[in-house]
Amino acid sequence: MTIQEVYTLSNGYKIPTIGFGTWQTPDGEVAKEAVFQAIQAGYRHIDTASAYKNEKSVGEGIKASGISREELFITTKLGSKGHSYQAAKNAIDASLQQLQLDYVDLYLIHWPNPLAIRDRWQEGNALAWRAMEEAVAEGKIRSLGVSNFLSHHLDTLFESANIKPVINQLFLNPSDQQEQIVDYNKSHGILSEGYSPLGTGKIFEVKELQKIAEKYNKTVAQLAIRWSLQQGFIPLPKSIHEDRIRENLAVFDFVISEEDLVRINQLKGMFGVAPNPDLVNF
Structure with missing residues (x-):
């Protein structure tokens, strides 16, 4: 595996095997510079979201990089107040405007059951998905996906979806491997993408990993x-420091042994678990 390698999504599009996260990256010059440095370091896959409130700066970093749009894979997400047909249409256009892009490569429903639609999440997701499918037909989005969805959320979405999700972005790291939904994803041709692969920093305290x-x-x-x-x-x-941005890409010159994978897999719960998407307070 090398930094140039990609996975082929179920719809035929290619996605780089590693991406640059921007969750918790402050808007403004910090986010712009981080994205710029990431692209300079070799990242070609950038992940943001409307909820991160940094899409404008992420777009500026992309533009400043000078890398052609065709070489990049850009993801953003529908916020928790966008779970209706018209709200989703408006949100997609707003994200494109903020990012200064004609299209995004991947657009995700960020949370399946936010407070705003807790009593009607099934309908809310279906309506938002219809708007997203129309955006695919209009050339504004290339691939659709979800984030923080569990199997019951996906089962319900499949009842009305014409386009199947290609990605499910989850809290994934050795502390919470979410085996059940990962297996479900695999059985439906959905790739699992891991936000917080470093456990929001808590991973560095684990002696066994050291x-x-x-x-x-x-x-x-x-x-x-x-x-x-x-x-x-x-x-x-995710990082905002140039040296760590580059360091995080230096992972293609070694392979973890099976014995050490077993040791790592025994660290469940050591530095956090995934939030329950049916109980989040936003």
Whole structure:
């Protein structure tokens, strides 16, 4: 595996095997510079969301990079107040405007059951998905996906969807491997993408990971990202520091042994678990 490698999505489009995350990256010059540095370092897959409130700066970083649009894979997401037909249409156009793009490569429903639609999430997702499908036909979106969806959310979406999701973005790292939904994704041809592959920073406190990382002469971050790759996940590491942005890409020159994978897989619950999407308070 190399930085140039891609997965082929179920609809035929290609997605880089590693992406650059921007969750918790402050809007303004910080986000712009981080995205610029990521693209300069070799990332070709950038992930943002309307809820991150940094789409404008992410778009500016993309533009400043000078890399042609065709070489990049850009993802953004529908916010929790966009779960109706018209709201979703408006949200898609707003994101494109903020990003200064004619289209995004991947558009996700960010949360399946936010507070705004808790009593009618099935209908809300179906209406938003219809608007998203129309945006695909209009050339505004190339691929559709979801984030934080569990099997019952997807089962319901499949009842009305004409276009099947190609990605399910989840909280995925050695602390919470979400085996049930990952297996479900695989059985439906959906790739699992991991936000917080470093456990929002808590991973660095785990002594066992430090010992294993030293064995490979790698950092804990590099070990965790490599773990994600070997699980078949698409990790989305985030950083605002140029040296760490580059460091997080230096994961293609080693392979974690089966023995060490077992050791890593025993660290469940050590630095966080996924939020329950049916109980989130937003």
